Amino acid sequence: MAAPVGLPPPVGDRAAGGEGPPATQLRPGLRREAYLDEGVFRHELVSVFARSWCCAARSAHLAAPGSQLVAAVAGESVLVVRQADGGLRAFRNLCRHRGARLCLEPSPQPARVIRCPYHAWTYGLDGRLLAAPNARELPPLETLDRGLLDVEVEEWAGYAWVRLEAGTTSLAEEIEPQLLDRFGDPATFDRYGIERLAVGHEITYDVAANWKSIVENFMECYHCAPLHPELTAAIPEFRSGYGSVSGGVGRGARLGPDVEAFSASHRASRPRLRTLNDTDDRLFYGVILLPNVLAVLVPDHVAFFRIEPLGPGRSKVRVEWLFEPEAVADPAFDPSEAVSLLDTTNLQDFSACERCQLGAASTAFDPVLVPAEHVMETFHGWVATRCSPGPAPGPY
Ligand code: FES
Ligand SMILES: [Fe+2]
Incomplete structure (x- = not known):
């Protein structure tokens, strides 16, 4: 087994599932070169993307x-x-x-x-x-x-995963540690049966931000209360600042008590995916499979994100909403309520990423992470390891 590529929670961050006392400090984020520099971006294409299963x-x-x-x-x-x-x-x-x-x-x-x-x-x-x-x-x-x-x-999972530069690790050796870090077991993700679902809707977002900002944003929910009124209405616990990724290993976030489904109306339009069981009911999972996949798992569908880095300040994000094939084949199939809530959330997220990209253009850019965001350091460490030895001065 090659070196694991999962994302262990930072030591000392109990809120993120780690050991030791809760972290209380502000810690530094990445330097502005990580978001702006063409040389850093080219280095990441080769060292992160070409050498990873994408x-x-x-x-x-x-x-x-x-x-x-x-x-x-x-x-x-x-x-x-x-x-x-x-x-x-x-x-x-x-x-x-x-x-x-x-x-x-x-x-x-x-x-x-x-x-x-x-x-x-x-x-x-x-x-x-x-x-x-x-x-x-x-x-x-x-x-x-x-x-x-x-x-x-x-x-x-119904997707083609490719690696441009031949390596020694299999796809499973890269994916399984990440699933274990996220769920504590590989079975939870498998129950969603993503390989057999059908695409019911897709949207491609052109985002004027670095790919790492998009991953960082997905990792933390500190922004959920101010940025996502619709999302936090459906999942009130996100107002705490901890999301289903940053909330700890195995943690799914629960829909609000009167919320039937993860949809704009909060009403359910279809039964849960047939391979799920009662323990999956009413849960929302955010999942990250580095380097380029984000996924949202909810009881009646899955939203699968693929990030394509286009430049230091530009990324394409394609999101596919996956449903039971029978549901999609039904002439009355209408995914708009499910799509609308996440689309609204995505647009809010990507616009925030774009604000940070604009901020990185300032020579005074000096980001810090509050404890609810310390989980992002595991991602920064992962990128730094893949990019080592990196371009000087080190942006991570
Ligand atoms: S046949 Fe492909 S470039 Fe000539
Ligand atoms: Fe968000």
Whole structure:
């Protein structure tokens, strides 16, 4: 087993599930370079994103052999292809002739081959170069070593997870410690059965903030009372400043006593997910799977966030709302109440992240963390470890 990548609570922070007396100090946040500097950002793309298993795209709907999707990972384009044996392969989305991008978007129909539109070099679904038209002078193609460049891929929870730079840890070895840190067991997350759920709605947010701000914001609930009146109306305990991530290991937050469901109206529109049990009722879990996934688990749906870092001050966040397939297939399916509450919350969160990004532009930027935010230090330490040795001066 490789080094765990989970997020232990900081020692001395009892409120976050750690040992020892409650922390009371203000502690320093990250330096402004961590949010602004192009060199730091490039270093993170390579050291954090290219070397980690990143969630690339929902793969559960890629059923037929030859189905493809295109994903951006660590600033690179990756092509994920369903194979005839049901497995997935992933490749750099790059023609091995003159380097044209092979696919600009997923092909609507499953394909039998991958053909570059420029000079029609043609590859099998397994990446082998099959044809290079009008190049009869060439030796046999299989001797050329110009097949597509493989990228590691694993399928889990209905998503394709890819790692650009081959490593020694499996996806499970990276994910399981994080689930254990969050839930105390892997079974709670598994009960939501994310792999079999269907996408009922999706929104892509263009956020003018660094990717780390988005993770930091998701980790703490100190902002919940002032920023999220709708969220705290549904989950009153969030007014305490501790959320379901910062509240401690295994901790789910409870819906308010008169709140039937995590929805804008507080009314339930559908039964709970059928693989859940009574202990999951009325609970809200926030989950972070570094480096690029956030998830919200509630009794009747899951919201799955994928963060794509675009620059030091810009990120894309795609959120998919997942429901029981039968619910989505129902002609009367209407996810708007469920979507609306989280969408409102997301817009409030991302706008706060953007404010911090604007603040980081000031030479006087000097953030501090109150005890309810000390949990963020575990994330900062994780990034610093992945980035070590990092660019000087160290931003973490
Ligand atoms: S660049 Fe793809 S076939 Fe020429
Ligand atoms: Fe928030």
